[in-house]
Amino acid sequence: xxxxxxxxxxxxxxxxxxxxxxxxxxxxxxxxxxxxxxxxxxxxxxxxxxxxxxxxxxxxxxxxxxxxxxxxxxxxxxxxxxxxxxxxxxxxxxxxxxxxxxxxxxxxxxxxxxxxxxxxxxxxxxxxxxxxxxxxxxxxxxxxxxxxxxxxxxxxxxxxxxxxxxxxxxxxxxxxx
Amino acid sequence: xxxxxxxxxxxxxxxxxxxxxxxxxxxxxxxxxxxxxxxxxxxxxxxxxxxxxxxxxxxxxxxxxxxxxxxxxxxxxxxxxxxxxxxxxxxxxxxxxxxxxxxxxxxxxxxxxxxxxxxxxxxxxxxxxxxxxxxxxxxxxxxxxxxxxxxxxxxxxxxxxxxxxxxxxxxxxxxxxxxxxxxxxxxxxxxxxxxxxxxxxxxxxxxxxxxxxxxxxxxxxxxxxxxxxxxxxxxxxxxxxxxxxxxxxxxxxxxxxxxxxxxxxxxxxxxxxxxxxxxxxxxxxxxxxxxxxxxxxxxxxxxxxxxxxxxxxxxxxxxxxxxxxxxxxxxxxxxxxxxxxxxxxxxxxxxxxxxxxxxxxxxxxxxxxxxxxxxxxxxxxxxxxxxxxxxxxxxxxxxxxxxxxxxxxxxxxxxxxxxxxxxxxxxxxxxxxxxxxxxxxxxxxxxxxxxxxxxxxxxxxxxxxxxxxxxxxxxxxxxxxxxxxxxxxxxx
Numbered sequence: 046x047x048x049x050x051x052x053x054x055x056x057x058x059x060x061x062x063x064x065x066x067x068x069x070x071x072x073x074x075x076x077x078x079x080x081x082x083x084x085x086x087x088x089x090x091x092x093x094x095x096x097x098x099x100x101x102x103x104x105x106x107x108x109x110x111x112x113x114x115x116x117x118x119x120x121x122x123x124x125x126x127x128x129x130x131x132x133x134x135x136x137x138x139x140x141x142x143x144x145x146x147x148x149x150x151x152x153x154x155x156x157x158x159x160x161x162x163x164x165x166x167x168x169x170x171x172x173x174x175x176x177x178x179x180x181x182x183x184x185x186x187x188x189x190x191x192x193x194x195x196x197x198x199x200x201x202x203x204x205x206x207x208x209x210x211x212x213x214x215x216x217x218x219x220x221x222x
Numbered sequence: 223x224x225x226x227x228x229x230x231x232x233x234x235x236x237x238x239x240x241x242x243x244x245x246x247x248x249x250x251x252x253x254x255x256x257x258x259x260x261x262x263x264x265x266x267x268x269x270x271x272x273x274x275x276x277x278x279x280x281x282x283x284x285x286x287x288x289x290x291x292x293x294x295x296x297x298x299x300x301x302x303x304x305x306x307x308x309x310x311x312x313x314x315x316x317x318x319x320x321x322x323x324x325x326x327x328x329x330x331x332x333x334x335x336x337x338x339x340x341x342x343x344x345x346x347x348x349x350x351x352x353x354x355x356x357x358x359x360x361x362x363x364x365x366x367x368x369x370x371x372x373x374x375x376x377x378x379x380x381x382x383x384x385x386x387x388x389x390x391x392x393x394x395x396x397x398x399x400x401x402x403x404x405x406x407x408x409x410x411x412x413x414x415x416x417x418x419x420x421x422x423x424x425x426x427x428x429x430x431x432x433x434x435x436x437x438x439x440x441x442x443x444x445x446x447x448x449x450x451x452x453x454x455x456x457x458x459x460x461x462x463x464x465x466x467x468x469x470x471x472x473x474x475x476x477x478x479x480x481x482x483x484x485x486x487x488x489x490x491x492x493x494x495x496x497x498x499x500x501x502x503x504x505x506x507x508x509x510x511x512x513x514x515x516x517x518x519x520x521x522x523x524x525x526x527x528x529x530x531x532x533x534x535x536x537x538x539x540x541x542x543x544x545x546x547x548x549x550x551x552x553x554x555x556x557x558x559x560x561x562x563x564x565x566x567x568x569x570x571x572x573x574x575x576x577x578x579x580x581x582x583x584x585x586x587x588x589x590x591x592x593x594x595x596x597x598x599x600x601x602x603x604x605x606x607x608x609x610x611x612x613x614x615x616x617x618x619x620x621x622x623x624x625x626x627x628x629x630x631x632x633x634x635x636x637x638x639x640x641x642x643x644x645x646x647x648x649x650x651x652x653x654x655x656x657x658x659x660x661x662x663x664x665x666x667x668x669x670x671x672x673x674x675x676x677x678x679x680x681x682x683x684x685x686x687x688x689x690x691x692x693x694x695x696x697x698x699x700x701x702x703x704x705x706x707x708x709x710x711x712x713x714x
C-alpha cells in the first residue's frame with residue numbers, strides 16, 4: 046500500500062506466517078515501528094498486531110449505498126410516476142409511496158450497485174491503483190511462500206538487526222529512504 | 223461448571239407461576255367481559271359494523287374471522303353466476319371483484335339489508351373471537367418460544383454436518399437451548415387437540431361438518447383440502463414433528479455428554495450422521511409444521527414460501543436468545559474460551575437472518591400485493607385494516623432496527639448493542655407471530671393484556687428453567703470435541 050517513508054528501513058524476510066505474526070507483536074512491544082508486512086495471503090490477527098487503523102471504507106460504503114437508495118427512489122419516481130405515469134397491473138400510479146413495494150427490487154439493486162462499485166473505485170483511488178500502475182512489491186517471493194516485514198530504523202540499527210535475526214528472519218537488508 | 227443458583231431458580235419458577243396466574247385470571251375475566259359485550263351490543267352495534275373487517279361473514283355464520291374476506295369474495299364469485307343475491311348485494315360484489323375489495327361497503331350493506339338478524343350473528347361471531355383470545359395468546363407465545371429452541375436445534379445439527387470449528391465452545395449452550403422445544407411442543411399439541419375437540423374455535427378447518435356437503439358448516443374450499451387437513455393426519459403429523467425433533471435434541475445431547483468420558487472423534491462422527499438425518503427431516507417438517515400450526519388458521523389462504531418465512535423468523539429469534547444467554551454466562555465469568563470473535567459471529571448470524579427474514583417476508587408480500595388476486599390478498603387486507611400498528615412495528619423491529627444497530631463490525635463486538643438488537647429481534651418476532659396468528663383467530667378483538675402477557679412470562683420462566691438446569695447438568699466446555707482447539711483460536 047502506498048505509504049510515505051520517513052526513515053531508512055530494514056527489510057526482513059520470513060518463511061512462516063506464525064513467525065511473522067509473533068515477530069510483529071514482539072517488535073511492537075519493544076518499541077519498534079513495523080511499517081509494512083507483505084504476505085501472499087491474509088494473516089489473521091496481523092492488522093491488530095501491527096496496530097493498523099481500521100479502514101473507513103465500510104463507513105463510506107454505507108453512504109454509497111444510501112446514495113444508491115436515493116438515486117433509485119428518484120429514478121423510479123421520475124420515470125414511473127412523474128414524467129410518464131405507468132399503469133402496470135392497475136397499481137396506483139399517482140403517488141410514489143403507494144406504488145413503493147414494486148420499486149423495492151430496483152431500490153435494492155441500485156443500493157448494492159452503488160455501494161459495490163463506488164467502494165471498489167474508492168479502494169483503487171486511495172491505494173493509487175490505476176491501469177499501468179507499478180506493483181509495489183519489494184520482493185517477488187512474497188507472492189509465493191515468503192513474508193517480508195519492513196521496520197523503520199529509529200536509533201540502534203545493529204540491535205534491530207540482531208533482534209530480527211533472533212525472531213527468525215532468514216534475510217535482512219537495509220534500504221535508505 | 224455453571225450452577226443454577228437458587229435465585230435464578232426462584233426467578234424462573236416465579237415467572238412461570240405469575241404467568242400462569244395472569245393467564246388464568248385473564249381467561250376468567252375474558253369470559254365474563256365477553257358476555258357483557260354480548261348484551262351491551264345494541265348500544266354500539268352500528269359502530270362495530272362500521273369498523274373495518276369482519277362483517278361479511280354474517281350471512282355465512284362463520285365463526286372464523288380470518289375467513290371473513292375470503293368468504294365474502296367467494297360469494298362474490300358465486301353471485302356472479304347464480305345471480306341470487308339482492309341488488310345491493312350485487313353492487314357490493316361487483317365492487318369486491320375489482321381491485322379495491324373494501325370491507326366498509328360490506329358493513330354498510332349488512333347494516334342496511336340484514337338489520338337485526340345480522341346483528342345476532344355478528345354478536346355471536348364477536349363472542350367467539352373473544353373466546354378465542356386467551357387460547358390464541360397462549361398459542362402465539364408457545365410458537366414463539368418453540369422457535370427459540372428449534373432454531374438452535376437446527377443450528378446445532380448444522381455445526382456437525384458442516385464440520386464447523388469456531389462454534390465448538392458454544393455447543394453446550396445450543397444443546398441446552400434445543401431442549402426448550404419440549405414444553406412449547408406439549409402446549410401446542412394440547413391447544414390443537416382442544417381445537418379438534420371444539421373447546422375453542424381457533425382453527426376453522428377443525429369445525430364439525432366442514433367437509434360434508436349440505437352441512438351448515440360446509441366449506442367447499444376447505445373440503446377440497448381435506449386430504450391433507452383432516453384430524454387424523456394432522457395428529458399423526460404433529461406427533462411425527464414432536465418425535466423427530468425431540469429425538470434429535472436428545473440424541474445429539476446424549477452423544478455429546480458421552481464424549482466427555484469417551485472418544486470425541488467417535489461422538490463427532492455419530493452426531494454428524496444424526497445431524498444429517500435431522501437436517502433432511504427438518505427441511506421437510508419446518509415447512510409442513512408451519513403450514514399445519516400457523517397457516518392452517520387461515521385455511522382458505524395459502525403461500526408457498528410460508529414455511530421458510532416462519533423458519534427464518536424462528537431461526538433469527540433463536541440467535542437473539544443464544545446471544546443473550548451467552549453474554550449472561552460470560553458476565554458470570556464462565557465460558558472464558560468464548561471471546562468477542564465468537565460473539566461477533568453470533569451477531570453476524572442474527573443480522574444476516576434478520577435480512578433473510580425480511581427478504582422472505584417481502585417476497586411473500588410483494589407477489590401477493592402485485593398480483594392482487596382476491597383469495598390471496600385478503601390475508602394482507604385484514605392485517606392492513608385491523609393490524610396496522612403491530613404490522614409496521616414488527617417490520618421496523620425486525621428489519622430497520624437490526625440493520626441500523628448491528629450493521630457495522632464494531633457494533634457486533636460490543637455487548638450493549640448486541641443485547642439491544644437481540645431484544646428488538648425478540649420483541650419483533652413475537653409480534654410477527656402475533657400478526658400471523660391473531661387476525662385469523664380473534665379478528666379485530668385483539669389487544670395486549672393479561673392473557674397476552676401471562677403466556678410470555680410463563681414460557682420465559684420455563685425457558686429459563688429448562689435452559690439453565692440443562693446447562694448446569696454438564697460442563698460448559700465440550701472438552702473432547704475434536705474442533706475445540708480450533709474454536710479457542712478462532713479469530714476474525
